[in-house]
Amino acid sequence: MKITPETGWKELPQGGVIPEAGNAEQYITGSWRTFRPIRDEEKCTNCLLCWIHCPDSSIIVEDAKVVGIDYDHCKGCGICAEICPPKIKAITMVAEKRD
Amino acid sequence: MASLKQLSSKKELLTGGHRLCAGCGASIIVRQVLLAADTPVVIAASTGCLEVATTIFPYTAWRCSFIHCAFENAASTLSGVETAYRALKKKGETDQDMRFIAFSGDGGTYDIGIQALSGACERGHRMLYVCYDNQAYMNTGIQRSSATPLGAATTTSPAGKVLPGKTQNRKDLTEIIAAHHIPYVAQASPSRWNDLVSKAQRALQAEGPSFMNVLSPCPRGWRHPPNESIKIAQLAVDTCIWPLYEVAEDKWRLTYRPKQKPPVEEWLKTQGRFAHLFKGNNQQVIEQLQAEVDRRWEELLEKTS
Amino acid sequence: MGNLISMEGNQAAAEAMRQINPDAMAAYPITPQTEVVQTFAQFVADGRVDTEFVTVESEHSAMSACVAAAASGTRVMTATSANGMALMWEILYIAASTRLPIVMALVNRALSANINIHCDHSDSMGARDTGWIQLFCENGQEAYDSLIQAVRIAEHPQVRLPVMVCYDGFIISHAVECLELLKDNEVQKFIGEFKSVNSLLDISHPYTFGPLDLYDFYFEHKRQQIEAYGPAKQTVIEVGKQFGSLSGREYGLFEAYHLQDARLAIVLMGSAAGTAKEAVDRLRANGLPIGVLKLRAFRPFPSEELTQLLSRFEAVAVLDRAVSFGAAAGPLFTEISSALFASNHRPLLLNYIYGLGGRDIDIEDIQEVGKKLQKTAESGKVEQPFDYIGVRK
Structure with a gap:
């Protein structure tokens, strides 16, 4: 079942549990970001150090290759850019523009 | 040891969309620990940043079973889960291989939860207890804990005109748990992911209680830019403020030896919570801290030699 | 058997x-x-x-x-x-x-x-x-x-x-x-x-x-x-x-002991109910129309049932084996009186605190309560709504 701010007490699951595992994915934390990590595909060697050190599970990896960044959840901490080996530096942090 | 490429093919049990601060060490630690599990897991967490930020009703960032009960009882709560598992196994109602992992901050582990943790270790429940040690009560706004290092300014050990931040040394919890002579105890850092993941694997293989104390950088509480979390964790390891070692079946082993051992000052400089130590007459606190770090490091070298 | x-x-x-x-x-x-x-x-x-x-x-x-x-x-x-x-x-x-x-x-x-x-x-x-x-x-x-x-x-x-x-x-x-x-x-x-x-x-x-x-x-x-x-x-x-x-042993929310024909009642919980039953037997032998309500379920509290049962009584004594410090009365009394407030017919109510820290309560103590209930019912007014049993002056 989908629990919304309109859900009344009769519909809520008993005991205060959350029945929908992993639904925090539906919550967007990308709006917290002030700097956006931009990855240079050409420079990236897919060492995956950014992936293993990401606090927000936001480095998208498929078949052992980085295929993108999950901007819905990335908070822009910049650990990925910092951890990227000095000789490679495939990720740069760019200020977010607000409309 | 699995490579990052191998680990990256595993399904992650913690999603994005949790509300920990940008650059938080806790979720990095959780991800690295959980990548070590090869079976289904049940997670117990004590009240704290991780629990609060990952389970705000109606959202949960956990793809696996998860229970939070209270602040001081992650260990006894997980004891109950593990007990139920043994009961159902005995009755033949489950043959699923499972592991049980607790995550708790230093407040829930060093301080208010140490009794429950000690009890669970002594009773021998097969479970892994992970302390993400960010060295203060961060969830309630950076109050000092018994894990806070000497000289650190927190909101209950502020630096003032007469006091230079916290006036006591931190408790050595890892050694306290090692004194329970449980099968596996380790100290780790998210900056050495391979060391951490291997330790978590060994901990999960242990046929009894296991404990990992993991340094968890906190940009808000330590006062550093969020992108420096991993760098600062590694500097703690290199300065021997946070040595990496394990105690497996009572055998002490250093798992990482810094090539150089920079002065603690190098680590202190990176964080605003120590800024006052570089002003006025506070230099002596740095010297005291250095002496304490050196003394404990020498002791550890002896134990692990 | x-x-x-x-x-x-x-x-x-x-x-x-x-x-x-x-x-x-x-x-x-x-x-x-x-x-x-x-x-x-x-x-x-x-x-x-x-x-x-x-x-x-x-x-x-x-x-x-x-x-x-x-x-x-x-x-x-x-x-x-x-x-x-x-x-x-x-x-x-x-x-x-x-x-x-x-x-x-x-x-x-x-x-x-x-x-x-x-x-x-x-x-x-x-x-x-x-x-x-x-x-x-x-x-x-x-x-x-x-x-x-x-x-x-x-x-x-x-x-x-x-x-x-x-x-x-x-x-x-x-x-x-x-x-x-x-x-x-x-x-x-x-x-x-x-x-x-x-x-x-x-x-x-x-x-x-x-x-x-x-x-x-x-x-x-x-x-x-x-x-x-x-x-x-x-x-x-x-x-x-x-x-x-x-x-052969049926249970409910409470046990009514000789309440059918009674006009006075003693309400209490736990082992003292046995003592109260004996006291009531003796009082009844002397012609007092009294019974015991032994409450079993304190939570959920049977408000409606107790109101229905007790509202026709002339006087009721509630015996509390606990104190609610700073409150006007013991916790059981507070619940009972609150339940009865909903009724148009309310008995006169007395509250006693007894047995704290294991202090004995005996049959004679409860017989005294019965006599006070009778006096209250006869006079039609509560002289002392709150008292203790068995504590030294």
């Missing part, structure tokens, strides 16, 4: 637990409950139960482990007293709010300070708002019977609430009585198979238990929980009836 045997209240409770054979038990010894834990430990040591027994390092951990084991789809029991339950306090609320059917034997004992190991109801009364169902017992037989019923009540799908079975420390826990026990298979058949709901160990349906619940949902969760106490009341009655068919 079942199996007649003489045993202490605590042994009877442990025997009920053995027959229930829960999946898990986590408990910490405390006087006067100690024997329950010891006896059960022996059952475990002798292989007479299948229970995983967790010898925790504190009552706080006992209740925490019970909460988690119950959330992991197992039948769970524990036992404690006084300060032990005070240490569980925080987790008592969590057990009830998470809707976990844990059954606990609470051997009533006074709370510190000063430290006292003897009976009063201050431990139960302090926990009255935690969300636990509370059943009070008059003797070892009732403690035994109620523990077995408690499993059914707690696990009823419309209830799913923890139950504490309260019996008086020493007076019941350590007194030898002749009891009638059910056979093991009768108990098993009566309680039935445990049915797991939302188990942590069900990996195909991962649940998150105990999340942060803010102003947007917490109130709805509480509103939902409040709704469970209606079915809980009905379930106490139904299970009590079914237990009656099985054992």
Whole structure:
């Protein structure tokens, strides 16, 4: 079942549990970001150090290759850019523009 | 040891969309620990940043079973889960291989939860207890804990005109748990992911209680830019403020030896919570801290030699 | 007739637990409950139960482990007293709010300070708002019977609430009585198979238990929980009836002793109800129209039923074995008077505090209460609404 701010007490699951595992994915934390990590595909060697050190599970990896960044959840901490080996530096942090 | 490429093919049990601060060490630690599990897991967490930020009703960032009960009882709560598992196994109602992992901050582990943790270790429940040690009560706004290092300014050990931040040394919890002579105890850092993941694997293989104390950088509480979390964790390891070692079946082993051992000052400089130590007459606190770090490091070298 | 045997209240409770054979038990010894834990430990040591027994390092951990084991789809029991339950306090609320059917034997004992190991109801009364169902017992037989019923009540799908079975420390826990026990298979058949709901160990349906619940949902969760106490009341009655068919001993929300033709009543809970019955017998022999209302279910509190029953009386005395410091009266009195306020016909009410820290109350004491009730009824006014029994001036 989908629990919304309109859900009344009769519909809520008993005991205060959350029945929908992993639904925090539906919550967007990308709006917290002030700097956006931009990855240079050409420079990236897919060492995956950014992936293993990401606090927000936001480095998208498929078949052992980085295929993108999950901007819905990335908070822009910049650990990925910092951890990227000095000789490679495939990720740069760019200020977010607000409309 | 699995490579990052191998680990990256595993399904992650913690999603994005949790509300920990940008650059938080806790979720990095959780991800690295959980990548070590090869079976289904049940997670117990004590009240704290991780629990609060990952389970705000109606959202949960956990793809696996998860229970939070209270602040001081992650260990006894997980004891109950593990007990139920043994009961159902005995009755033949489950043959699923499972592991049980607790995550708790230093407040829930060093301080208010140490009794429950000690009890669970002594009773021998097969479970892994992970302390993400960010060295203060961060969830309630950076109050000092018994894990806070000497000289650190927190909101209950502020630096003032007469006091230079916290006036006591931190408790050595890892050694306290090692004194329970449980099968596996380790100290780790998210900056050495391979060391951490291997330790978590060994901990999960242990046929009894296991404990990992993991340094968890906190940009808000330590006062550093969020992108420096991993760098600062590694500097703690290199300065021997946070040595990496394990105690497996009572055998002490250093798992990482810094090539150089920079002065603690190098680590202190990176964080605003120590800024006052570089002003006025506070230099002596740095010297005291250095002496304490050196003394404990020498002791550890002896134990692990 | 079942199996007649003489045993202490605590042994009877442990025997009920053995027959229930829960999946898990986590408990910490405390006087006067100690024997329950010891006896059960022996059952475990002798292989007479299948229970995983967790010898925790504190009552706080006992209740925490019970909460988690119950959330992991197992039948769970524990036992404690006084300060032990005070240490569980925080987790008592969590057990009830998470809707976990844990059954606990609470051997009533006074709370510190000063430290006292003897009976009063201050431990139960302090926990009255935690969300636990509370059943009070008059003797070892009732403690035994109620523990077995408690499993059914707690696990009823419309209830799913923890139950504490309260019996008086020493007076019941350590007194030898002749009891009638059910056979093991009768108990098993009566309680039935445990049915797991939302188990942590069900990996195909991962649940998150105990999340942060803010102003947007917490109130709805509480509103939902409040709704469970209606079915809980009905379930106490139904299970009590079914237990009656099985054992010949029927139970309900309360027991009415000679109330049918009475105009005066004494309301109380626990072992003193037995003393009150004897006092009432003697008073009735002297022509006093008096009876006893022994309350069994303090939570859920049977407001409507008691209002209906008591409103026609001329005078009622409520005997409290606990104090609510700073309140106008004892906790039982407050509940009774509040329930009766809804009625157009209200008896004159007296409140007595008795038996704190194990102070004896005897038949003569209660006969005195009966006489005061008569005087009150005759004069039509309450001269002293609040008094004590058995405390030195």
